[in-house]
Amino acid sequence: MTNTFVDIQHADFIMVMGGNAAEAHPVGFKWVIEAKKKKGTKLFVVDPRFTRTASVADFYAPIRSGSDIAFLGALINWLIENDKIQWEYVKAYTNASFIVDEGYDFDEGMFVGYDETKKKYNNENWYYQLDANGYAETDPSLHHPRCVWQLMKKHYSRYTLDMMHNICGTSKEDFLKVAQAWGEMAAPNKAGTILYALGWTQHTVGTQMIRTMAMVQLLLGNIGMSGGGVNALRGHSNIQGLSDLGLLSTALPGYMVLPNETNHPTFADYLAKQTPKPLRPGQLNYWGNTPAFFVSFLKWMYGDAATKENNWGYDWLPKWDKMYDILQLTDLMYQGKINGLLVQGFNAQGSFPDANRVTEAFSKLKYMVVMDPLKTETASFWENHGDAHDVDPSKIQTEVFRLPTPCFAEEAGSIVNSSRWLQWHHPGAKPPGEALPDLDILAELHMLLKEMYEKEGGTAPEPITKLNWPYKNPYAPTPEEMAKESNGRALADIKDADGNVIRKKGELLDGFAQLRDDGSTSCATWIFSGSWTEQGNQMDRRDNTDSGLGNTPKWAWAWPANRRIIYNRASCDPSGKPWNPDRVLIEWDGKKWSGADVADFKADAAPDSGMNPFIMNEEGVGRLFCARKLVDGPFPEHYEPLESPIGTNPLHPKVVQTPAMRLFDSVKDRVGTRQDYPYVGTTYRLTEHFQFWTKSVKLLMIAQPQQFVEISEELAKEKGIAKGDWVKVSSKRGWIKAKAVVTKRVKPLQVNGQTVHQVGIPLHGGWENVSGEKQFLVNSLTPFVGDCNTQTPEYKTFLVNVEKA
Numbered sequence: 139m140t141n142t143f144v145d146i147q148h149a150d151f152i153m154v155m156g157g158n159a160a161e162a163h164p165v166g167f168k169w170v171i172e173a174k175k176k177k178g179t180k181l182f183v184v185d186p187r188f189t190r191t192a193s194v195a196d197f198y199a200p201i202r203s204g205s206d207i208a209f210l211g212a213l214i215n216w217l218i219e220n221d222k223i224q225w226e227y228v229k230a231y232t233n234a235s236f237i238v239d240e241g242y243d244f245d246e247g248m249f250v251g252y253d254e255t256k257k258k259y260n261n262e263n264w265y266y267q268l269d270a271n272g273y274a275e276t277d278p279s280l281h282h283p284r285c286v287w288q289l290m291k292k293h294y295s296r297y298t299l300d301m302m303h304n305i306c307g308t309s310k311e312d313f314l315k316v317a318q319a320w321g322e323m324a325a326p327n328k329a330g331t332i333l334y335a336l337g338w339t340q341h342t343v344g345t346q347m348i349r350t351m352a353m354v355q356l357l358l359g360n361i362g363m364s365g366g367g368v369n370a371l372r373g374h375s376n377i378q379g380l381s382d383l384g385l386l387s388t389a390l391p392g393y394m395v396l397p398n399e400t401n402h403p404t405f406a407d408y409l410a411k412q413t414p415k416p417l418r419p420g421q422l423n424y425w426g427n428t429p430a431f432f433v434s435f436l437k438w439m440y441g442d443a444a445t446k447e448n449n450w451g452y453d454w455l456p457k458w459d460k461m462y463d464i465l466q467l468t469d470l471m472y473q474g475k476i477n478g479l480l481v482q483g484f485n486a487q488g489s490f491p492d493a494n495r496v497t498e499a500f501s502k503l504k505y506m507v508v509m510d511p512l513k514t515e516t517a518s519f520w521e522n523h524g525d526a527h528d529v530d531p532s533k534i535q536t537e538v539f540r541l542p543t544p545c546f547a548e549e550a551g552s553i554v555n556s557s558r559w560l561q562w563h564h565p566g567a568k569p570p571g572e573a574l575p576d577l578d579i580l581a582e583l584h585m586l587l588k589e590m591y592e593k594e595g596g597t598a599p600e601p602i603t604k605l606n607w608p609y610k611n612p613y614a615p616t617p618e619e620m621a622k623e624s625n626g627r628a629l630a631d632i633k634d635a636d637g638n639v640i641r642k643k644g645e646l647l648d649g650f651a652q653l654r655d656d657g658s659t660s661c662a663t664w665i666f667s668g669s670w671t672e673q674g675n676q677m678d679r680r681d682n683t684d685s686g687l688g689n690t691p692k693w694a695w696a697w698p699a700n701r702r703i704i705y706n707r708a709s710c711d712p713s714g715k716p717w718n719p720d721r722v723l724i725e726w727d728g729k730k731w732s733g734a735d736v737a738d739f740k741a742d743a744a745p746d747s748g749m750n751p752f753i754m755n756e757e758g759v760g761r762l763f764c765a766r767k768l769v770d771g772p773f774p775e776h777y778e779p780l781e782s783p784i785g786t787n788p789l790h791p792k793v794v795q796t797p798a799m800r801l802f803d804s805v806k807d808r809v810g811t812r813q814d815y816p817y818v819g820t821t822y823r824l825t826e827h828f829q830f831w832t833k834s835v836k837l838l839m840i841a842q843p844q845q846f847v848e849i850s851e852e853l854a855k856e857k858g859i860a861k862g863d864w865v866k867v868s869s870k871r872g873w874i875k876a877k878a879v880v881t882k883r884v885k886p887l888q889v890n891g892q893t894v895h896q897v898g899i900p901l902h903g904g905w906e907n908v909s910g911e912k913q914f915l916v917n918s919l920t921p922f923v924g925d926c927n928t929q930t931p932e933y934k935t936f937l938v939n940v941e942k943a
């Protein structure tokens with residue numbers, strides 16, 4: 139979230155699109171209700187299904203799953219045509235005036251630079267025109283035909299009301315109600331918020347769906363404002379922490395990238411490429427501090443073994459060749475290229491797409507280790523469970539080891555919520571039986587590997603043997619020890635610019651401003667620096683004193699620097715006056731920025747310093763045109779899902795799906811057609827269950843005992859299905875059996891001249907449950923393809939058939 143859950147109470151308008159917050163985030167949703175009650179804020183919902191969020195909304199509009207870019211692109215077009223733009227903000231705080239490279243082009247669904255053989259774009263021309271000093275050229279009048287504003291206007295002029303209706307199935311009247319509500323948020327003192335989650339991320343074009351909305355929020359001047367923002371409501375309790383800690387295959391902690399084998403073969407290459415220069419004169423770009431963050435990270439990794447002479451151990455860090463996302467890994471297992479798999483707190487058999495293919499992939503492993511408090515479908519993937527999982531155990535060679543762990547509630551540690559708050563928690567109970575904390579298991583594994591490497595040698599032993607392991611008990615590091623490493627410490631006396639010692643050797647740091655690039659500091663996660671200082675564990679604070687606008691700076695600790703709303707410099711106009719005097723986050727007092735929040739800016743940089751608010755961007759401003767950051771285009775464009783119910787793209791029939799999609803050869807025969815599978819399937823969650831594990835909780839199985847699917851009254855009639863009948867839902871990849879819920883909540887839509895039916899499928903099933911019923915894995919149905927940028931699987935839109943079972 140750019141903002142916080144608490145801040146939702148200040149919104150002048152709330153849209154939930156691409157999520158179902160009342161169901162999946164019922165506690166945080168309280169703040170939506172507060173806004174409605176206290177200020178009469180209107181809540182609008184756009185979703186393929188009439189959800190529990192829709193049931194408390196002021197307005198609901200249906201949409202065909204997978205078509206949101208057409209909806210939001212039409213919204214951009216409508217805002218431009220109706221002059222609902224926060225002009226001062228757009229001119230000063232976005233790249234609207236930046237002039238784009240001469241070679242940039244978009245034609246008939248293709249951006250310039252596509253390589254047909256590699257099935258990839260070369261994004262060289264998706265960039266700005268630079269002057270002799272390397273600064274981006276701009277045209278503040280916005281008239282230049284190649285300025286971002288003009289290119290954007292042209293790009294979205296194709297997204298007419300008719301086009302929107304044709305692609306989304308949403309009526310023009312419904313769309314206009316949404317557009318008008320957003321249009322009111324263009325007033326400088328108004329801010330609307332968007333709450334979204336998987337309804338946007340789980341598509342082949344998911345990243346671009348979110349980007350389209352981010353563009354809308356920039357056009358309306360809603361970023362950095364209290365009550366505004368682009369707010370991703372996160373998933374698992376610590377999934378925010380997972381991305382913060384860099385647990386993705388190409389990431390390092392604090393959103394640094396893991397070195398890449400071609401881009402960063404040496405330490406010098408890494409620093410040169412990852413320390414970008416500002417694109418406008420006078421701009422601060424905080425990534426200019428990469429050397430301090432990165433060297434401190436390496437000092438944490440390799441301790442005393444990291445020296446200036448060996449580039450702080452840079453060569454021991456792995457260099458990636460490609461992303462090892464869950465699809466890539468599963469495909470490698472399927473090809474027999476992986477021998478062993480360690481599955482920690484993950485029910486991959488339940489949660490990965492194309493579950494039958496996942497079983498085949500697991501069957502080719504020699505061994506699998508499952509660290510989990512429960513017996514999961516992953517641990518029992520080799521067992522036969524009849525129709526629900528019809529495999530032959532005698533043909534599966536994989537040896538499975540189960541290592542019981544505590545559940546998160548039985549351990550201490552920090553959990554980062556969607557608001558970026560690190561909240562320390564304490565164990566609620568002792569773990570039962572033989573359960574060992576995850577830390578102990580991994581530490582013991584590390585100690586054994588280290589011993590083996592030290593005794594026997596091997597290829598490249600240093601990444602293990604040189605790893606810094608300073609824990610009191612090396613077999614059981616504590617969460618407290620790890621948290622302090624995240625915060626960082628001085629390895630020598632640290633001095634300020636005037637030569638005064640600000641941290642003594644051995645002391646915990648106060649924040650990332652104290653990090654150094656000369657090896658005198660160590661820090662695992664620069665964005666967490668400040669969370670456990672010499673003043674103690676800041677994450678464990680529970681003082682809810684309000685510093686204004688519901689900000690509680692002494693409750694837990696938010697990254698970065700305990701700042702609650704990021705980009706908040708943009709809540710003031712260029713002269714430093716708040717756009718909305720009734721909701722002041724920060725303001726310029728003549729000497730410094732101060733207010734209810736910590737300024738997301740150089741604290742003493744005067745408004746006329748030439749510095750712009752978006753200090754994490756080279757541009758210093760928000761990106762309407764996204765220069766060279768994404769693989770599938772600098773402007774979001776609507777493309778159909780891998781499996782399209784209309785089989786064409788009304789915007790450009792020659793290019794139906796995104797050209798940047800990665801489809802593995804081994805699954806090309808597992809893609810269904812609309813002739814065989816005419817309906818759109820979409821999977822989602824229920825409040826009563828959490829993912830795949832609460833099937834083990836009796837009370838929750840009583841609350842929500844059976845697998846079901848939601849179908850419209852119209853489809854039920856066509857198919858002769860009655861409420862409560864067993865139905866078989868099938869896709870090109872597999873089938874499931876579930877109870878039919880025939881409902882008014884899903885309605886057929888008219889899309890591109892045809893009727894499109896959508897089938898809603900809750901995801902929580904599986905054979906490991908306490909009900910005694912052999913439930914199916916919903917992911918037997920879903921396609922093995924991901925978002926082109928993140929590779930998050932396309933769980934939200936695929937083709938199915940439905941029959942009475």
Ligand SMILES: Nc1nc2c(c(=O)[nH]1)N[C@H]1C(S)=C(S)[C@@H](COP(=O)(O)OP(=O)(O)OC[C@H]3O[C@@H](n4cnc5c(=O)[nH]c(N)nc54)[C@H](O)[C@@H]3O)O[C@H]1N2
Nearest residue numbers: 156157158162203204335336337373374822823825828829
């Ligand atoms: N009770 C409970 N809470 C949970 C979870 C749980 O399992 N149970 N899981 C947690 C996790 S891990 C996560 S990631 C979050 C997920 O939180 P959400 O994303 O809110 O949950 P979902 O139910 O997967 O999907 C949200 C909505 O997206 C809609 N949708 C599908 N396709 C589209 C589309 O193309 N466009 C639009 N506009 N909407 C679409 C679906 O109909 C659904 O209503 O929830 C978390 N909270």
Ligand SMILES: Nc1nc2c(c(=O)[nH]1)N[C@H]1C(S)=C(S)[C@@H](COP(=O)(O)OP(=O)(O)OC[C@H]3O[C@@H](n4cnc5c(=O)[nH]c(N)nc54)[C@H](O)[C@@H]3O)O[C@H]1N2
Nearest residue numbers: 483484485486489509510543544545546821829830831933
């Ligand atoms: N069709 C479809 N599939 C989906 C989705 C969808 O919307 N549709 N959503 C996707 C999303 S957003 C997510 S997040 C994934 C979730 O996928 P998974 O993470 O695979 O699903 P969970 O069931 O939450 O599995 C978490 C496991 O962690 C265990 N656990 C709990 N505490 C601890 C602990 O302290 N230590 C260890 N070692 N284990 C612990 C639990 O018992 C549980 O088995 O599913 C994805 N799959």
Ligand SMILES: [Mo]
Nearest residue numbers: 372373374377
């Ligand atoms: Mo999730």
